[in-house]
Amino acid sequence: MPRNIEIKVGIFIIISVLLIGASVGYVAYKKDAFSKVYTFTFMSKSGDGFSEGMPLVFAGFKIGTVDTMALSDKGTVLIKINIPERHIKWTRKSSIFILERPLIGQPRIVVYTDEMDSPVLSTDMAPEIFHVDSIDEAIHKVQPLLTKIDRILDNVVTISSKLSQKETLMEMAVGDKESVSSVNEFLQSIDTMGRRLDTILSKVDTVIARTDQGLYGSDGLVVLLRTVLTDIIGKLDRLNSVIDDIPTVTGQVVRSTGDLDNLRKDIDDTIHAVQELLKDIDKMIPMKKEREINVP
Amino acid sequence: MMTGRISKVIIFSAAVLILTGCFSKAVPDWQSTGFSHLESFKKEFLSGDDERASRSFEKAIVEIKKSGRVDILAKAYLTRCAVAVAALEKGECGEYLQIRDLLQDRKEDTYYAFITGNRGKVDERLLPEGYRPFFHALTVGSVADINKALEAMESPLSRVIAAGLSIKQGIFDETTIIMAIDTASYQGWKKTLVRYLEALKALYERNGEKARAERVQERINAMSLKK
Amino acid sequence: MTGIVESIGGGAISAMSSFRSTIFAAAVTIFKAFNKEICNSASFSVLISQIYFTAVEILPMFIAISVLLGTLVMGILFQTIKEIGLDQHLGRILVGFAVTELSPFVTVLLLALRSSSAINTEIAVMKVNREIDTLTAFRIDADRYLFIPRIVNGMISLVLLNGLFSIILVTSGLIFSKLIFGMGLATYSQILAGSVHLSDSIILVAKCLTFGFFITLIPILSGLRATYDVTTIPVSVLHGMIRVFLAIILIEVLSLVARFI
Structure with a gap:
């Protein structure tokens, strides 16, 4: 056999094997076949929707794969x-x-990481994976709450407008500086609350765009919303006690006007509605441990 | 303008509620309301609003009783007892003693022994973790270690309770009281603050530092417990 | 009527027996291939020359066809993917269709057309010229010197040429992804890597080896079926090539079944 045939075959085999080997190696490198893989354990209340091979996605990029599942x-x-x-x-x-x-497309597990200073997840932790089935369902759940919020805001507006009209009348009728200053304080606080709401609202767009934005921290939005509502309820409570005192001070004069009774009713309604909403938020704040009753 | 803001508030609240609602398991009503009332009680009691505090405490007890959980009821009673220690008052622990036989866990008894100063009956391992270094220092009787343990405590209330305990047991110095004063002042617990200022004044008087005692008294006068 | 039934029955029986004898011969060949005595310098030099005729000689034509076909197919494929909006399935289509199906199929067709027919004719001619009988008379193992090097060559050549074809396809894919989707190398390789699965790759290699094995074994068996009459040579080649194509289809079907189970 001529020697050049052997050389040609040798070159062919070497080049082909190198090319194929390089391609396979490149794909394997891209598939992270050479990097060390860590197995993390996650927890879920239900295995519904999970499947082996399902991707773990961060900012649209696949960063991991579901390996196994067990009860x-x-x-x-x-x-x-x-x-x-x-x-x-x-x-x-x-x-x-x-x-x-999602309604269309493959299900996936999405990671939302906001605080990059937080320690890296270790393999002995078992964080929970939450389910978000579909936006429809979530909206359906939240609908009654929306109605509640609507009512509260309506009431706050009604009360503030009524109070601004009644301020002088009350001062005349009551003759009690302390009560009147409480009412005034409430009126001013509406302004302060408005400003605080604005601070929260500046974050609204971010929240809707990015679900991971500081919801749960001590400065988280849930806590902030709760604080504002607690504030409202506190002010209304004080106002209520002021109005409680009015009849004793003024006797029949004020009662006969009927206006204050109506105002009182509005406040009662508002307090009740805000309390209900607060309860709902309290129940939803995912810091169950903090809601546990324990010795100090 | 107002409508815009209202709609934004609604969108925001909806977003928050959607996000939180989907993530968490609901806490029972009695627990969340009971917790809130108990928190209010602590704050009101330490601030000196005794009337409101006792109302809040009663409300918390009503909520907890709905569940029939004796262990949590015991914790609520012990909370009142501990908060009294923090405010350098005599703890009312009688209600706890009435139900202690119904408890299965020894944890509550250990805590009771701890806040009533019955050191011999305290099982250090059963104490809440935050108190362990303090208790150890208290047993050894080292004021420096007590102060170090107080400084390391995360919860302001626990720190003041611990300070109260060490003052009651006579193992303290100026730093112990000042730490309690700073904590109470930062938290806005007026009654507690005044009690510790009084304790500080008494200490200065005992040490014969009249001028300093007078300055503390002036500070107390400036604040006065009454409105 | 009876005649028709008889001929159908006869055809089926002969097809079955041919299939059985091919499988039997395959088993015997595999067994012999693992015999240590098979590895000697004579059979190695036959293997080298076979690889030269099967893979190296056709390389310029093979690369030309690969580039032409690869460019055309990838161009049309990517354009269609874009038109029907299946962009997100690009990787799966590229790997699932182009690399694991199209590439081995085109490679095996090219090799079968060129080498299978050549091997079949060569063996049939040797049979007619009684060269094989001569080898037997000199107690030279024809399996060792003639058949196994050709079969091993078929397997090696098919795997290597398929690899080259796939690389050319994927490279044309890169060019078209840039032209049609404006996609860079990083994204393209990410998509490609995301769609490659180990199981698919194993099936691909196994398929190529099986193709290479049968497109050389069947022509050899077919060539040996020739008698000492020169006129049986074309008949043997005709039958051999038909069997090769049937074998290709059968292997393709089985590999598809294996992939989708």
Whole structure:
């Protein structure tokens, strides 16, 4: 056999093998086949919607894959997710993990990480994966609450306008400087509350655009909203006690006007509505531990 | 303008509620209301609004009783007892003693022994974690360690309770009282603040530092417990 | 009527027996291929020359066809994907259709057309010229010197050429993804890597090896079926090529079944 045939075959085989090997190696590198993969355990109340091979996504990029799922002794579902070493930085202790099942397209687990200073997730933690089935369902759930908020805001507006009309009448009728100053304080506080609401509102767009924006921290929006509502309820409570005192001071004169009775009713309604809303928010704040009654 | 703001508030609240609503399991009504009332009680009591405080406490007890949970009821009673210690008052722990036999856990008894100063009956391992270094220092009798433990405490109320305990047991110095004063002042707990100022004044008087005692008294006068 | 039934029955029986004898021969060949004695310098030099005729000689034509076909297919494929809005399935289509299906199919067709027919004719001619009988008379193992090097060559050549074809396809894909979707190398390779699965790659290699094995074994068996009459040579080649194509279709179907189970 001529020697040049052997050389040609040799060159062919070497080049082909090198090319194929390089291509396979490149794809394997892109698939993180060479990087160390860590397995994290996640917890979910239900295994519904999870499947093996499901992607874990951060900012639209796949950073991990569901490896296995198992039912724990406590009845929760343990989900093991493989994450290559170079992607671990995206999963922090403060990250929120949500199972998204869009109406169209593949379901996926989305990581929301806001605080990059928070410590990196370690393999011995088992954070919970929350379910967000569809926006429709969520809106359906929240509809009655929306009506409540609407009513509260209406009442606050009514009260403030009535109070601004009645201020002088009350001063005349009551003759009690302290009560009147309480009413005034309330009127002023409407302004302060307005400003605080504005601060919150400046964050509204961000919240709607990015669901991970500081919802749960001590300065989180849920806590802020709660504080504002508590403030409203506190002021209204004080106003209520002022109005309680009015009849004793003024006797029949004021009662006969009927106006203050109506005002009182408005305030009662508002207090009740705000209290109900506060209860709802209290129940929803995901800091269950903090709501536990414990010795100080 | 107002409508715009209202609609924004609604959108915002909806967003918050959607997000939070989907994430968490609801806490039972009695628990969340009971918790709120108990929190109000602590604040009102330490601030000196005794009338409101006792109303809040009663409301909290009513809520907790709805659940029939004796352990939580015991915790509420112990809370009142502990808060009294924080305000350097004599703790009212009688209600706890009435129900202690119904409890299965020894944790509450240990806490009771701890806040009533019955050190011999305290099982250090069963104490809330935050108190352990303090209790250790208290047992050893080292004021420096007590102050160090107080400084390390995260919860302001726990710090003031611990300060109250060490003052009651006579193992304290000026720093202990000043730490309690700073905490109460920062939190706006007026009654508690005045009590510790009085304690500080008494300490100065005992030490014969008249001028300093007078200055503390002036500070107390300037604030006066009454409105 | 009876005649028709008889001929259908006869055809089926002969097809079955041919299939059985091919499988039997395949088993025997695999068994022999693992025999240590098969590895000697003579059979190695046959293997080298076979690889030269099968893979190296056709390389310029193969690359030309790959570039032409690859460019055309990828161009049309990407344009269609864009038109019907299946952009997000680009990776899956590229790997699932182009790399794992189109590439081995085109490679095996090219090799079968060129080498299978050549091997079939060569063996049939050797049979007619009694060269194989001569080898037997000299107690030279024809399996070792003639058949196994050709079969191993078929397998090696198919895997290597398929690899080259796939690389050319993917490279044309890169060019068209840039032209049609404005996609860069990073995104393209990310999409590609995301769509490659180990199981698919194993099936692909196994398919290429099986293709290479049968497109050389069947022509050899078919060539050996020729008698000592020169006129049987074309008949043997005709039958051999039909069987090769049937085998290609069968393997393709089985690989598809394996992929989608």
